[in-house]
Amino acid sequence: MAHKIFKKSCVVLLLLCLFCEAYSQETINITSFGGSPNSYSDVIPAINRALGYCKGKKNITIQFPKGRYDFFPREGSSNTVGMSVYKQNGVTIDGGDSEFIFHGKMQIANVDSSTNIALRNFTVDWDRPFTSQCQVVGVTDTYLDVKIDREAYPYQIEKDTIQFTGEGWKLPVLKMYGTLYDKLNKEIVYNTWDAPLGNIFQSKAEQLAGGVVRFHGKPSIKPEIGTYVALFHIRYGNVGIHIQNSKDVLLQDLKIYHTLGFGLRGERTENITMRNASICVNDQKGRVFSCTADATNFVNCKGVIKVENCAHTGQGDDFINIHGRNMAITKIAGPNTVEFKDARLTTVGDSVWFINKTTAQRGEIRVVSSVKKNKDNYALTFTSPVPANINAGDFAENKTWTAGLELRRCKILKRNRARGLLVTTPKRVVIEDNYFRTAGTAILIEGDLNFWFEAGATTNLQIKNNVFENCLTSGNKNGNRGEWGEAVITITPSHQPQNSSTEPYHKNIRITNNQFKVFDAPLVRAVSVRGLYFDNNRIIKTDKYAPYTWQKSAFLLDGCREVEITRNKLDDKYTTHDVAISHMENSDVKIPDGLFKLNLNATR
Structure with missing residues (x-):
C-alpha cells in the first residue's frame, strides 16, 4: 500500500513540475507594446519596449501576428539595428510567418552577451536593396545595352555616368563583381569570374527607349542576350544578423532575402544553430542576388556550429566560412x-x-x-x-575559441559567386548528406599566413555521403588568385612544403562514400596534409560542360603524407586516373586497388 502511495505521489510531483515548466513559458504579443502589422509604421520602438520587458526574465517569446512590419533607420545613423538583443536569457522572437521590411542602411539583428536566444518564422527584405540588376539586350565591340527595371532599381544618368538611388542614398556601380547569371537557371555563367565585363558600367551611359541603357565602350566579353548582371553598390556593408559574445543561439525557419554585408556573422559565441534558415534570392521579385558578402561567416566561435536544411543563394561570396x-x-x-x-x-x-x-x-x-x-x-x-x-x-x-561544424542536408548551389564551404578549424567537422553544385570549388580548406590570416589547421574533418554535381564551372582556368578553386575539393594552406620531410599543416581529412559527377578531371587538390583518405567514392563523367581546368590530373598532391586512395568506383567515361605528386615520396601514397595511377610525369 505504501509503495502505491509513493508511486502516485511521484506521478503527481512529475505532473506538477511539468505544469510549472509550461506555466513558466510566457508569451507576449508585440501588439501589446505598440507594434501593428501592415501599418507601414516603424516597429523598432515596439520591439525595444518588448525586449525591455524581457530583461531579467527567462523563457519569454515575443510573438508577432502574421503581417508586414517595417523597420526604419534612425536619423543620422549608418547602422540602426532592427532587433537589439543585449544581455538577455531565454528570449525567442517569433515572427509568425511575417515579412520584415527594412529601409536604408540598417542591420537586421544584433545578439550580444546573451544566452538561449531564438529567431524564427519570418522573412527579411529591403523594398530597395543596395544591389541592382539588369539584363543584357544587346552587345557589340563598341557598346553594351541592358534593360533595367527602373521602378525596382531607380537610377539617374548625370554627366554621362549612371548613379543608382535608394532610400537616402545615391551610389555608382562598383567595378568589382558585376557577376553574370544565365537567363534560364540564374546560375553563374560558365567560365566567368569577377568583373567579367570589365569597367563597362563606369563608362559613358546613354538612356535609350524602352528602359534600355547603353554603355559605350568595349565589354571584356560578349555575354548571351538575356544574361542577368548583378550590379553591386556596396561591399562588406552592414552585417545582417550579428551574433557575438553569446551562447546557444538558434535561427530557424528564416528567409533572409537581402543584407548589406554578411548575411550572418558569428563572433566569440558558443553553439549557433541554423535550421531551415537561408540567406537566399527573392525569386518572386525576379532577383539574382541576396547579400553582398558571405552568406554566413563565423570567426573565433566555439562549441558547435550546426547548419541543417539551408540553401543560401545569390550571395556576393561563399556559402559559409568558419575560421579563427x-x-x-x-x-x-x-x-x-x-x-x-x-x-x-x-x-x-x-x-x-x-x-x-x-x-x-x-x-x-x-x-x-x-x-x-x-x-x-x-x-x-x-x-x-x-x-x-x-x-x-x-x-x-x-585556442579557446575554436568551433566544430556539423553541416547536413544543405544545398550549396551555382547561384553565388566564388566557392561553397570554407572551413579551417581544429575541432571536429562533419559535412554529410549535402548536395553541391557550385561555380567554384565545393569545399575549400586553407589556413592562411599571408593574406586573409584565417587560421585553423584541421585535425578531424569528415566529408561523407554528399553529392557533388558539375561543380567548378568557374574554377582555376589559368591558376590566377581571382579564380575560384583548382578541384572539386581544394586543400591549399599557405604553408608550402620545402621537401619530402616537411611536416604537413593539416591532419586527418577523410572523403568517403560521396558521389562525384564531374565534367572535368580534378577531384582533389591537396597541399600539406597528413592523413588524407579518399575512400569508397563514386566518380561519374558528365558532358554538361566543356573541360577547361588548370589541373589536368584527378589528384594533385603537394607535401602530403599518409595518403590512401582506395575502393572507389569509376565510370568508364572518366579516363583521367593520374595522381600527381611533389615534395613527396612514392611511399607517401597508397593505392591498393591500382584504380588510380601514380604519375610522376603529370605536372599538374
Missing part, C-alpha cells in the same frame, strides 16, 4: 608581452598557440593575463614567458 585568426606578431615587447597587429577577438583568460611562421605548426600554449589596445597594435601579456623560438613575424592562434 592567425594573429601577426609585430613586436616582442617584453618577457611576457607581445604586440599584435590585430587581436581584437582575444581577451583575458584565453589560451593561445604560438606558431613559428617557417614550420606553421602549433607550438607552446600561453594564457592571456591582460590586453591593451594601443594606437596601431594590441599588446597581450601572458601569465608565463613567451616561447624562446617566437619572434616578430611569427603568429599566435586563439
